[in-house]
Amino acid sequence: MSTPQLIPFLEAQDPEIAQAIRGEEKRETEGLELIPSENYVSKAVLEADGSVFTNKYSEGYPGRRYYGGQDYTDIVERLAIERACKLFNCKFANVQPLSGAPANVAMYFALCKPGDTILGMDLGHGGHLTHGHPVTHLAKIFNFVRYGMKNPETGEIDYEALRETALREKPKMILAGFSAYSRELDYAKFVEIAKEVGAITVADMAHIAGLIAGKAVKNPFDYGFDVITTTTHKTLRGPRGGMILTRENEEYAKAIDKSVFPGLQGGPHMHLIAGKAVAFGEALKPEFKEYAQQILKNAKAMEKVFLDAGVRLLGGGTSNHLLLADVFGSLGVTGKDAQTALDEVGITLNMNSIADDPRKPMDPSGIRFGTPAITTRGFKEADCAKVAELMLAVLNNIDDAEVKTNVREEIKQLCVTHPIPESFV
Numbered sequence: 001m002s003t004p005q006l007i008p009f010l011e012a013q014d015p016e017i018a019q020a021i022r023g024e025e026k027r028e029t030e031g032l033e034l035i036p037s038e039n040y041v042s043k044a045v046l047e048a049d050g051s052v053f054t055n056k057y058s059e060g061y062p063g064r065r066y067y068g069g070q071d072y073t074d075i076v077e078r079l080a081i082e083r084a085c086k087l088f089n090c091k092f093a094n095v096q097p098l099s100g101a102p103a104n105v106a107m108y109f110a111l112c113k114p115g116d117t118i119l120g121m122d123l124g125h126g127g128h129l130t131h132g133h134p135v136t137h138l139a140k141i142f143n144f145v146r147y148g149m150k151n152p153e154t155g156e157i158d159y160e161a162l163r164e165t166a167l168r169e170k171p172k173m174i175l176a177g178f179s180a181y182s183r184e185l186d187y188a189k190f191v192e193i194a195k196e197v198g199a200i201t202v203a204d205m206a207h208i209a210g211l212i213a214g215k216a217v218k219n220p221f222d223y224g225f226d227v228i229t230t231t232t233h234k235t236l237r238g239p240r241g242g243m244i245l246t247r248e249n250e251e252y253a254k255a256i257d258k259s260v261f262p263g264l265q266g267g268p269h270m271h272l273i274a275g276k277a278v279a280f281g282e283a284l285k286p287e288f289k290e291y292a293q294q295i296l297k298n299a300k301a302m303e304k305v306f307l308d309a310g311v312r313l314l315g316g317g318t319s320n321h322l323l324l325a326d327v328f329g330s331l332g333v334t335g336k337d338a339q340t341a342l343d344e345v346g347i348t349l350n351m352n353s354i355a356d357d358p359r360k361p362m363d364p365s366g367i368r369f370g371t372p373a374i375t376t377r378g379f380k381e382a383d384c385a386k387v388a389e390l391m392l393a394v395l396n397n398i399d400d401a402e403v404k405t406n407v408r409e410e411i412k413q414l415c416v417t418h419p420i421p422e423s424f425v
């Protein structure tokens, strides 16, 4: 078993918080994490996150800060930038965004003016809140226009409609990226359309950054994308945080730096930047390529079990780390009931709307799940097929307490035989 974190001072001083940490440790250890945006960091990343850098103000950038005492912050931030550029094959990186959402906010304000038009993926087709959902502040400032899938059964984007929309709307930016989409995008097509209308191309790779770094899926930079925004805590397996990468345009990179600080943020969280540097170091190791490949193989193994059982998968299956299953349409179980029942047996995932969902977002037709975290635990294809079978056993017997008790035991056993690793190098 993974050794519990040493927290002697916390245990002595604040038992309520210490106990909650122990509770979360136990929850993570004894259950299966299938939320596709979650992962387990190494102990080395945890140590960097919990380091004395949390004490330090370092507004500005390496070599040009507004406070003294920056000998060590500069070392850490420079290493994080250097490693990020190497991982994603680009010239510039801003590693200061506090998370994925603020990274996107800073990126929009760097490259667009209020009122500018931004073309983004429809939320109902897998886009993210920060791509202009009406409930966000961003939607009041920029003019978001949508594109979507041509056919939810194959997941193919409607590139003709995207082109027509671009020609009509003359967007300043075309945004690619998603959080509930299981196929690869045709990045070359995006760039071709953007060139035709003079738009900047940005890819929000929050979910698949680790797969790109591990060369298991395509890198939008290889097809000419200008900018990538991402989180660092999903498939990339680093601390909770964000990052903005620029392929080669120095003007964009400078505007992005200014937009992150002082435009949006104050002092960067240097303890987390230290954690990012450590995680990027791990991702540069050859083992990370194997990890990224295995995530895809594992998702394919789950896909097969669900398809064989006649469950409809959005996009017809998966080419990445996640699956979106229409459990209501196929099994008559709502997304919410599926999430609750699976939670009871120790499988954590989330309910999710599917394309053109007839049901409401608080109890949609689908569930979204993925393999990044269980792959970190060492699950291989056969283990993942087993997990998929256990999921189906629960979903097909949603009111059967005995089935759930048995599945709970099997999940516990899988967790014992696949402990969360402490180190990946």
Ligand SMILES: *Cc1c(COP(=O)(O)O)cnc(C)c1O
Residues within 6 Å of the ligand: 037, 099, 100, 101, 102, 104, 127, 128, 130, 177, 178, 179, 204, 205, 206, 207, 231, 241, 242
């Ligand atoms: C997760 C995600 C974000 C937001 O990241 P936070 O760290 O939760 O703010 C942004 N864009 C996409 C595509 C995401 O999947």
